[in-house]
Amino acid sequence: MLAPYPRALTPPPEPEAASIPVGKLASGEHVYSGSFAQQFEAALGDIDVDTCEAEGENAFFVADLAQIYRQHMWWLQELPRIVPFYAVKCNPEPAVIRLLAALGTGFDCASNGEIQQVLGLGISPSRIIYANPCKAASFVRRALKQGIDLTTFDNLDELDKIKRFHPDCKLVVRILTDDSKSVCQLGIKFGAPLCDVPALLARARALELDVVGVSFHVGSGCYDPAAYRDALMRARAAFDMGEAAGYNFDLLDIGGGFENGNFGAIAQVVRDSLDEYFPDVDFAPGGRRVQRHRDGLRIIAEPGRFYVHNAFSLATNIIARRQGHVTDGNGPQAMYYQNDGAYGAFNCLIFDHQVVRPKVLTLDQQFVYRPDAPGAGEPDGEEMHSCSVWGPTCDSMDCILRETTLPRALDVGDWLVYENMGAYTLCAASSFNGLRPPRVRYTLGSDIDGAQAVYAVLSSAGHLCN
Incomplete structure (x- = not known):
């Protein structure tokens, strides 16, 4: 049996304050509180694609540490006799x-x-x-x-x-x-x-x-x-x-x-x-x-993936678009190019046989993400069109989706999000073409009990400080 979990040492953080760090990891990264949507909205609020420095609009992950905690609790409930040895290679x-x-x-x-x-x-x-x-x-x-x-x-x-x-x-x-x-x-x-x-x-x-x-x-x-x-x-x-x-x-x-x-x-x-x-x-x-x-x-x-698969989501920026591209008369009507691809986090398409589905984070630079939307997460009434999505490198193999459906209003500078990107993504990302792998923004999540538990566990172990 694993050691019991310590109780919270301090009052739980407020999930609404998504842009205010609630602590800092020993490695230096800030940790926030709030949902995936709150983290994406807060992070994008600090990025101006028209004025930022080079790489200022890079793709980035949001990681919910409380989701990893919940997976661990699920493991203990279902397989209490079996001690998990996390597969480091996964993430x-x-x-x-x-x-x-x-x-x-x-x-x-x-x-x-x-x-x-x-x-x-x-x-x-x-x-x-x-x-x-x-x-x-x-x-x-x-x-x-x-x-x-x-x-x-x-x-x-x-x-x-x-x-x-x-x-x-x-x-x-x-x-x-x-x-x-x-x-x-x-x-x-x-x-x-x-x-x-x-x-x-x-x-x-x-x-x-x-x-x-x-x-x-x-x-x-x-x-x-x-x-x-x-x-x-x-x-x-x-x-x-x-x-x-x-x-x-x-x-x-x-x-x-x-x-x-x-x-x-x-x-x-x-x-x-x-x-x-x-x-x-x-x-x-x-x-x-x-x-x-x-x-x-x-x-x-x-x-490995059991712990991290659904704890990470990835935001990518549309850096270019080609309109009117039709392959066979019925194929994609546009090509979108995003700033992460098969040589980055999307290596999972090749090595892990994953299937990804983009959702829309912004349209016309306005935040529109709907995590519970079954499709692309577009606002009601948006006209959709067939398109393909490509990575940023000069390799024609760097294709994310040869055909998908996204809002016709999606433009250069807008953002997409890919959920469930925690397993076998970051671990094999390269710097091919001189492109930097995505960074990670950490959150304790929006569930107050989960946030409190993770905060207490990390603080007690000396991994999180104010």
């Missing part, structure tokens, strides 16, 4: 990591750089799993020096590497699962088939390495909860192989893949499958299968 924003650290999560790091970032925020190495089965030798040596002593493997050569450079490291064998029901499939690159596990464990025993458990990953963005049942069945088989090899596993890592839209259904499958394949008689404290860990079987997971 490595320092404020996200600071908040999750204060909430008591662990961290799934895939590289030396991610490890150094987490450690640099004062987080203990004991809260890190180096969850990359194929690591550079220099990274393994650095992990030893930094006290990182839990990592995954799925091949014989990795065992030889660990023996040479970090022989006391605790190892977790990553097995192959069926990831065909996920948006991003990882099994083509990682995971040992069950038929290979006995040989891997035999080699680990010969090298006198300590294998402590099993991990798997059903793929990023899993849309079939049943995939977890199949994976847990395979994991139990791997546990049995470990016992046959003379090991007493006490760690199960069920990986990531958790989607916000079907999380409740996934959690139900996971709970039921754990009862079926890892019953208390074997794996609870005192169970016959877990003898060396007083708390019984330790279960962790590696959620």
